[in-house]
Amino acid sequence: MSGILEAHNIAKSYGDFKAVKGVTFGIEDGEIFSLLGPNGAGKTTTISMLSTLFAPTSGDATIGGHSVTKESMAVRRIIGVVPQDLALYEDLTGRENLSFWGQMYGLGGAALKARVSEVLEQVGLTDKGNQRIKTYSGGMKRRVNIGVGLLHKPRLLFMDEPTVGIDPQSRRAILDTVKDLNRQGMSVLYTTHYMEEAQELSHRIGIIDHGELIALGTLQELTRSIGELETLRLHVTEDADAGRLAEALRTIPGVTRVDAADHQAVLTAPDAEEALPAVVSKANEIGIKIRSIDIEEPNLEAVFLNLTGRALRD
Amino acid sequence: MWLAAFARGIEIEVMKKLFIIGIKDLTLALRDRAALILMFAAPLVLTLGLGLVTGRFSGQSDNNGLRDIPVVLVNQDDGRIGAELVNVFTSPDVGTLVKPISDTDPAVARKRVDDDKVAAAVIIPAGYSASIIPAANNASGVPAGDKKIEIYVNPAQPVGAGVIRSIVDEFVARVQAGRVSGLIAITLLIENGLLKPADAAAYGQDFGRRQNGPAQTIITVRRTSDAGTPPPTVDILAVLAPGMALLFLMYTVTRGGATLLAERDNGTLARMLVTPTSATQIIGGKVIGIFLTAVVQVAVLIVGSGLLFNLHWGDPIGVAALVLAVAAGATGWGMVIAAFARTTAMVGSLGAAVMLMFGVLGGSFGDNFPLPDFLLALGKITPNAWGIKGFTGLASGGVLGDVLPNIIALCVMAVALFAVSVWLFRRNGFIKQ
Numbered sequence: 219m220s221g222i223l224e225a226h227n228i229a230k231s232y233g234d235f236k237a238v239k240g241v242t243f244g245i246e247d248g249e250i251f252s253l254l255g256p257n258g259a260g261k262t263t264t265i266s267m268l269s270t271l272f273a274p275t276s277g278d279a280t281i282g283g284h285s286v287t288k289e290s291m292a293v294r295r296i297i298g299v300v301p302q303d304l305a306l307y308e309d310l311t312g313r314e315n316l317s318f319w320g321q322m323y324g325l326g327g328a329a330l331k332a333r334v335s336e337v338l339e340q341v342g343l344t345d346k347g348n349q350r351i352k353t354y355s356g357g358m359k360r361r362v363n364i365g366v367g368l369l370h371k372p373r374l375l376f377m378d379e380p381t382v383g384i385d386p387q388s389r390r391a392i393l394d395t396v397k398d399l400n401r402q403g404m405s406v407l408y409t410t411h412y413m414e415e416a417q418e419l420s421h422r423i424g425i426i427d428h429g430e431l432i433a434l435g436t437l438q439e440l441t442r443s444i445g446e447l448e449t450l451r452l453h454v455t456e457d458a459d460a461g462r463l464a465e466a467l468r469t470i471p472g473v474t475r476v477d478a479a480d481h482q483a484v485l486t487a488p489d490a491e492e493a494l495p496a497v498v499s500k501a502n503e504i505g506i507k508i509r510s511i512d513i514e515e516p517n518l519e520a521v522f523l524n525l526t527g528r529a530l531r532d
Numbered sequence: 533m534w535l536a537a538f539a540r541g542i543e544i545e546v547m548k549k550l551f552i553i554g555i556k557d558l559t560l561a562l563r564d565r566a567a568l569i570l571m572f573a574a575p576l577v578l579t580l581g582l583g584l585v586t587g588r589f590s591g592q593s594d595n596n597g598l599r600d601i602p603v604v605l606v607n608q609d610d611g612r613i614g615a616e617l618v619n620v621f622t623s624p625d626v627g628t629l630v631k632p633i634s635d636t637d638p639a640v641a642r643k644r645v646d647d648d649k650v651a652a653a654v655i656i657p658a659g660y661s662a663s664i665i666p667a668a669n670n671a672s673g674v675p676a677g678d679k680k681i682e683i684y685v686n687p688a689q690p691v692g693a694g695v696i697r698s699i700v701d702e703f704v705a706r707v708q709a710g711r712v713s714g715l716i717a718i719t720l721l722i723e724n725g726l727l728k729p730a731d732a733a734a735y736g737q738d739f740g741r742r743q744n745g746p747a748q749t750i751i752t753v754r755r756t757s758d759a760g761t762p763p764p765t766v767d768i769l770a771v772l773a774p775g776m777a778l779l780f781l782m783y784t785v786t787r788g789g790a791t792l793l794a795e796r797d798n799g800t801l802a803r804m805l806v807t808p809t810s811a812t813q814i815i816g817g818k819v820i821g822i823f824l825t826a827v828v829q830v831a832v833l834i835v836g837s838g839l840l841f842n843l844h845w846g847d848p849i850g851v852a853a854l855v856l857a858v859a860a861g862a863t864g865w866g867m868v869i870a871a872f873a874r875t876t877a878m879v880g881s882l883g884a885a886v887m888l889m890f891g892v893l894g895g896s897f898g899d900n901f902p903l904p905d906f907l908l909a910l911g912k913i914t915p916n917a918w919g920i921k922g923f924t925g926l927a928s929g930g931v932l933g934d935v936l937p938n939i940i941a942l943c944v945m946a947v948a949l950f951a952v953s954v955w956l957f958r959r960n961g962f963i964k965q
Contacts, residue, residue, distance in 0.1 A: 266802075269806045270805075270806060271802055271805055271806055291808050291810075294806055294807060294808045294809075295808050297806070299803065299806045301799055301802065301803060303799045304799070305798065305799035305800045305802065305803040306800070307556070307560060307800065309560050309563045309564065310556075310559070310560070310563075314559075318552065318556050319803070319807070321548075321549075321552045322549070322552065322804060322807040322808075322809055323807055323808065324545070324808060366803070
């Protein structure tokens with residue numbers, strides 16, 4: 219495989235604030251690459267620089283061999299962008315929106331008409347194409363938003379958190395669409411803060427936090443990097459102090475990381491089952507009632523927790 | 533050769549993008565119900581309303597504005613001056629401006645006014661001439677006393693009533709001037725022994741006859757064309773209709789400018805910027821969108837007011853050129869307002885203020901706002917002033933050549949304001965390469 223994207227130490231600062239602190243990674247042709255990180259980690263800023271929306275403060279990237287800083291027009295012809303927020307005209311129909319954006323990518327005439335119909339079919343909105351966007355449900359709008367990015371058959375598609383705020387059914391449809399597109403040969407740079415999405419979709423994953431790429435590799439490589447640690451998720455009652463429980467659990471031998479969030483205490487240990495009796499005993503000792511316990515195989519949550527000391531949803 | 537063709541191809545592609553964005557904006561404007569009401573319905577309704585207020589639709593008008601103003605004349609005077617005033621109203625010099633009818637009973641005449649049948653009643657009292665010209669048996673040569681002409685006006689037809697009052701005032705002023713000069717002349721002649729006191733009355737009557745002889749012109753309708761062609765008349769609606777159109781044109785261009793900021797807020801601007809389209813093309817496209825919307829609005833209002841109010845706008849080429857020019861001038865202002873404002877809300881409030889200010893300064897409300905000279909001069913910066921004058925000129929029989937200065941002024945305004953807006957957009961960081 220050859221690289222469709224090569225980012226070299228790209229950084230973006232706003233005054234003294236460094237939103238992205240020199241990120242280097244590459245995406246292979248035909249690959250789905252996920253940038254995983256919590257809100258405010260620098261995912262959208264990274265995608266904005268790579269899609270030529272604004273220039274990096276330093277560093278550069280090439281897409282299809284073209285520099286994003288020096289050959290922005292050439293880059294724009296081979297990329298598609300699906301922004302996090304809907305970017306559509308509510309008073310135009312779905313078909314009119316696609317037609318307008320298709321023209322902005324240089325399509326026209328019969329080819330445009332045919333492509334708009336194809337994309338409407340691809341996103342499952344053929345029968346709703348002549349209705350105005352403002353009459354669509356949130357999920358339908360998301361699908362048109364994705365469709366706009368596909369019109370000119372880009373080689374590399376940027377998808378910035380495309381499933382935020384939608385129902386599980388629409389989320390499922392979007393994830394399936396991404397896989398379909400990839401099967402057709404399209405490379406995808408997918409940003410998300412949902413660990414499950416990154417795990418399901420990605421060939422490789424980059425974990426980004428506070429503007430830095432802190433880990434990069436396949437799912438297997440990343441989980442192996444933390445030593446096959448298992449995750450123990452303890453759900454406590456709503457009136458219980460999960461933070462106090464987390465503090466108490468730190469003293470248990472073998473526990474490598476502990477974090478508390480959303481009435482949960484999350485800890486990693488080489489053998490969760492072995493640590494379990496001591497965990498329950500400690501909870502009883504400090505008077506905190508545990509409602510349920512999940513034992514999870516090594517996953518990205520554990521990786522993130524291990525790398526940052528914080529849960530991904532923080 | 534092929535290189536030139538390639539360059540031409542690129543130029544066409546660049547221009548195509550501008551129109552793609554522009555037509556999208558026009559489509560969106562025409563789908564915005566609130567905008568449609570303010571762009572088309574409001575100006576026509578206000579024109580209609582102002583037309584009613586000014587009495588344009590009252591009486592037996594043949595839809596040509598200030599003509600055939602209905603007036604009832606009651607002449608109870610048996611002298612020459614009363615007859616002369618009646619002659620003024622029926623003279624060709626007044627043309628078709630008034631449509632007088634006669635009556636003998638002042639009460640009946642006033643009733644006609646009260647019933648909104650006429651714009652005014654002019655009642656010349658008995659002995660009016662004698663109060664101006666001394667009687668034959670008056671040895672001093674001094675007139676008998678004061679008698680006043682009564683003008684009973686219809687408040688529902690203020691313009692028509694104002695015209696009647698002006699005619700009578702002008703007549704009375706001339707009569708009074710003649711009376712005073714006659715008295716001075718007689719007194720000087722007697723003092724110098726050139727006239728016997730016994731002959732004073734006869735001399736005074738003769739003087740009066742000469743002063744109020746025939747062919748005294750009170751009001752003349754100005755003719756701008758050769759003799760033999762019908763005199764042009766200016767319909768009040770030919771001022772009000774473009775006035776209202778241009779007032780609300782400022783709303784349209786302001787709204788257009790606001791869409792640029794709305795594109796930024798809605799994320800569609802960012803999405804456009806990641807297509808193979810430059811920031812300059814996007815701004816250019818937005819300008820085209822505002823311009824096209826403005827052209828459609830003014831064209832519809834001009835044609836619509838012509839059909840609704842039976843207005844004749846004159847030279848179609850001149851009208852078309854003027855429509856394009858006012859749309860361009862106003863578009864320039866829309867861009868400057870958008871570039872100056874930071875938010876769509878700010879564009880809205882700033883735009884409303886500019887719209888009203890330009891309406892007053894530019895004469896959209898007619899000449900009802902007496903302005904000092906410097907504000908009248910300031911009005912020249914508004915598309916309203918140039919546009920209204922242009923449309924009124926065309927409606928009065930002007931042709932393209934007559935409104936060329938207006939068109940040039942509006943085009944210069946458009947270019948200058950576009951340059952200012954680009955500078956402002958660059959300064960506030962809106963345009964970044």
